Amino acid sequence: MPNDLSATLLPHVAILDDEADIRRILAATLEEAGYHVTTHASAAEFEAALADGTPEVCLVDLGLPDSDGLAVVHRLALESGATIIIISGRAQVEDRVAGLELGADDYIIKPFEPAEVVARIRARLRKAPRPGAGRSGQVVRFAGWRADFDRYMLIGGDGMETPFSHAEGEVLRLFLDNPKRLLSRAQMQEALGGTAGESFDRAMDVRVSRLRTKLGEDPRNPRLIKTIYGAGYIFLGDVDWD
Incomplete structure (x- = not known):
């Protein structure tokens, strides 16, 4: 587990999912891969944490106990610069299209391999605009x-x-x-x-x-x-x- 100082230097991934086992497995895999990870079981808890800063990546489940996950995705897309990846058991094309149209960058269907989630995050962060990435300014x-x-x-x-x-x-x-x-x-x-x-x-x-x-x-x-x-x-x- 990284200390507070080293954590601030690592890409921050926030996990919003009401299933404790999924939060635990994803957090362990992502921390081992070199990310600073925070986990949240409800939309209210997750949105309160955003007051302290926006993570680079947000993994959002659609089946939340206190909110529609698509509404959370839409607010994130409108109000933050985070990379948004939906992780959901909803496999219908309509759900995937809705998520992407509302601002998600990627959609992963449950059940999934944790290594695939890491690979998707790495791919997205490589493509995200970065200060000095080929330009003298932003x-x-x-x-x-x-x-x-x-x-x-x-x-x-x-x-x-x-x-x-x-x-x-x-x-x-x-x-x-x-x-x-x-x-x-x-x-x-x-x-x-x-x-x-x-x-x-x-x-x-x-x-x-x-x-x-x-x-x-x-x-x-x-x-x-x-x-x-x-x-x-x-x-x-x-x-x-x-």
Whole structure:
């Protein structure tokens, strides 16, 4: 078990699941893999702990005793920059699609191998925006906007701030790293991870739609993020990294 000082230097994974055995197994596996882990049995306990800081990764079960897990996922996606991975016994496509559309980054079906959860977390953290990851800063200017990836915030020309989720930030970062270049769904899937198919495509469509709304785009004729039907998306703005 890491001491308090070393724990602050490790990636923080929070587990929200009402099954004690799952919390215990996941916590032991993740700590052995080098993560700082906190566990929570209820949504109320988990959300109270968020006041002390947002973990890098949140593992969220959908079947909670005091809240709808999808509602927790949605609040996390709107209010934090955490990577969100759903862990649930609900295997229906509709549940997976709903979770991804509400802002989750990944969906793991119970029963699972703990080693798979570790692998998924590592893959997600490698893909998450990191300070200095190929850029001199984490603020980018485009079309009268600034995107602050340290704070997960869009800042308009009038100074008004609009938060974006981790999942939305992944897509925005991908566009800003590849301006005026067609990105196919296959390329987006490879860059962002996830399983190719209907659920991934719908999740991408929802994230792009939300970004357009936050950027004040006309959904019928967007000027920044264009859909090239049958091919993918293209971002048309000029990009200037600070």
